[in-house]
Amino acid sequence: DAKTTQPPSMDCAEGRAANLPCNHSTISGNEYVYWYRQIHSQGPQYIIHGLKNNETNEMASLIITEDRKSSTLILPHATLRDTAVYYCIVRVAIGAAGNKLTFGGGTRVLVKP
Amino acid sequence: DAGVTQSPTHLIKTRGQQVTLRCSPKSGHDTVSWYQQALGQGPQFIFQYYEEEERQRGNFPDRFSGHQFPNYSSELNVNALLLGDSALYLCASSLAVTSGYEQYFGPGTRLTVT
Numbered sequence: 625d626a627k628t629t630q631p632p633s634m635d636c637a638e639g640r641a642a643n644l645p646c647n648h649s650t651i652s653g654n655e656y657v658y659w660y661r662q663i664h665s666q667g668p669q670y671i672i673h674g675l676k677n678n679e680t681n682e683m684a685s686l687i688i689t690e691d692r693k694s695s696t697l698i699l700p701h702a703t704l705r706d707t708a709v710y711y712c713i714v715r716v717a718i719g720a721a722g723n724k725l726t727f728g729g730g731t732r733v734l735v736k737p
Numbered sequence: 738d739a740g741v742t743q744s745p746t747h748l749i750k751t752r753g754q755q756v757t758l759r760c761s762p763k764s765g766h767d768t769v770s771w772y773q774q775a776l777g778q779g780p781q782f783i784f785q786y787y788e789e790e791e792r793q794r795g796n797f798p799d800r801f802s803g804h805q806f807p808n809y810s811s812e813l814n815v816n817a818l819l820l821g822d823s824a825l826y827l828c829a830s831s832l833a834v835t836s837g838y839e840q841y842f843g844p845g846t847r848l849t850v851t
Contacts, residue, residue, distance in 0.1 A: 667741070667827050667842030668780065711779060723770055723831055723840065724793050727779030 628712045633732040642699040644731055646712030649693045655716050657688060658725070659697045661708040668711065668727075671697065702735045709733070739764060741830050741843035749849045750818050756848060758813040762830030763841045769811040770840065771803060772827040780827055786811055787833055815848075823850045 629647040636642040648657065658673040672679055672686045674695075679686045685698040699706055709730040742761045750756050762769050768787045772780035782795035786805035800816045809830075815822055825847050829840040 665844075667829070667844055669842065670839045673839075709779075723768055723785050723829075723833075724782045724795070725770075725772075725780070725829075725840065726782065727772075730779055 628714060628728050630710075630712050630728065630731045632729060633734070635734045635736055636699075636702050638704060638735055638737050639701055642702040642706065642733060642735070644697040644699075644710050644712075644733065645694065646697070647694045648712070648714045651692050651714050652716070655714045657686065657692075657695050658713040658715065659684070659686065660711045660713065660725070660727075661706075662711070662730070663705075663708040671710075702733075704735050704737065707733060707735045741828055741841050743826075743828050743843040743846050745846060746844070747847045747849075749851060751851055752818055752820060754818050755814065755816045756818060758815075758826050758828075758846045758848070760811045760813070760828030760830075760843060762809050762811070762828075766830035766832050766841070767809050768831045768833045769805055769809065770829045770831070771811070771813045772829065772842075773797070774825040774827060774845070776824070783813070818850045820850050823848060 656673050656675050659671040660668040662668045672681055672684050674686045674688055688695045709732050711727050711730040713725050740763050744759045770785040771783040774780040783797050784794040785792050789805045802814045805811045825845040827845045828843045831840045
């Protein structure tokens with residue numbers, strides 16, 4: 625699985641959009657970009673994933689550059705409950721034998737009032 | 738609909754002992770993965786079970802073993818515990834037919850080895 629690079633930490637203001645960058649310059653054509661977050665003392669939580677098109681769900685939006693070498697997770701209106709460590713992961717989706725997630729250090733996001 | 742459940746919540750063991758951790762997957766899921774998370778680090782993949790067989794394994798010694806039961810629940814066993822095995826152990830479940838794109842994690846078991 626391709627490696628990812630994320631800033632170790634970032635702050636954002638409550639109510640504002642939070643833009644979390646991720647570099648994955650060695651991503652392969654069949655690798656997806658996944659985002660998970662881990663709120664303190666809880667297990668990681670799936671947020672969103674995409675291959676090459678931008679994706680949006682009730683939690684966030686995922687913007688993937690055209691060359692797929694980087695992506696941005698957007699939390700449209702950050703709340704204090706969004707304070708967490710956010711992990712960007714790239715992996716191939718190959719069915720039952722390939723569910724392994726390789727977590728890096730993630731970005732520690734602190735939402736401030 | 739219950740999510741992923743793990744037991745026990747906390748556990749304290751002594752070096753050299755053996756421990757068994759348990760996981761019940763989210764209803765409808767058939768694949769279980771186990772992760773170890775040391776303090777301040779991201780989770781590290783231990784292994785994954787599907788159809789009662791170990792399908793993929795991370796870089797962990799044979800002291801770490803597991804099992805999946807017909808009802809899809811799973812156990813993680815660690816033998817000859819070391820101080821370095823102290824960590825949060827996370828279980829994640831998914832559905833194989835969806836390629837596991839959305840894995841649901843349990844709250845974890847906090848293991849302390851003294």
